[in-house]
Amino acid sequence: MKNIIYLFFCIPFFAISQNSNAKIVSNKNSILANFSETSIVAYQDGAVEKIEDFYSYLNLYAQTSNANVKNEIKANIEAIFLNQNLILTDIVEGNEVKKTMQELLEKFKNTSTHFETSNFKKEMDSNGNFFLIHYDLQVKNEENKQYKIHQKVYFFPSIKNFGTTQKNVWQLKLGEF
Numbered sequence: 001m002k003n004i005i006y007l008f009f010c011i012p013f014f015a016i017s018q019n020s021n022a023k024i025v026s027n028k029n030s031i032l033a034n035f036s037e038t039s040i041v042a043y044q045d046g047a048v049e050k051i052e053d054f055y056s057y058l059n060l061y062a063q064t065s066n067a068n069v070k071n072e073i074k075a076n077i078e079a080i081f082l083n084q085n086l087i088l089t090d091i092v093e094g095n096e097v098k099k100t101m102q103e104l105l106e107k108f109k110n111t112s113t114h115f116e117t118s119n120f121k122k123e124m125d126s127n128g129n130f131f132l133i134h135y136d137l138q139v140k141n142e143e144n145k146q147y148k149i150h151q152k153v154y155f156f157p158s159i160k161n162f163g164t165t166q167k168n169v170w171q172l173k174l175g176e177f
Contacts (some may be wrong), residue, residue, distance in 0.1 A: 044132030045123040047131045047153035055115040062108050082154050082173040114140040130154045153176035
């Protein structure tokens, strides 16, 4: 009888212990589990720089007429995003209009639109999988418009090959806005 009581007493603790271990394992790739607060702030600053790079590329993309240069700029824009199938807010037409990255790039191909960013505010996703960056975007063309943008910037580990050596490195990639 003591063994049965002991068994009923231990089972809940075993279940709780298994649950907490599962949580630790599932969060091993989270930002919080791998970096100090100081490092996280530095990577958030890097995320802001990626966003600024994106708008600099868009400004160049709209200004240049050389097809080869446009293709290089387009490739650089695609490389800083998580993937090319993201649905993004049309930053000229407004927050309610969504388009693919390819549609947005086609739209800016032959325009005189200019973008300026300011007032960046950084925060972390509660699960520690991405940074959420809030900023003001001024779109200058025939009309001047101002938007408050909320953009995800993903920060994740990936395996990179350096000759015969494989190394786990962390990457910043822009996400949806």
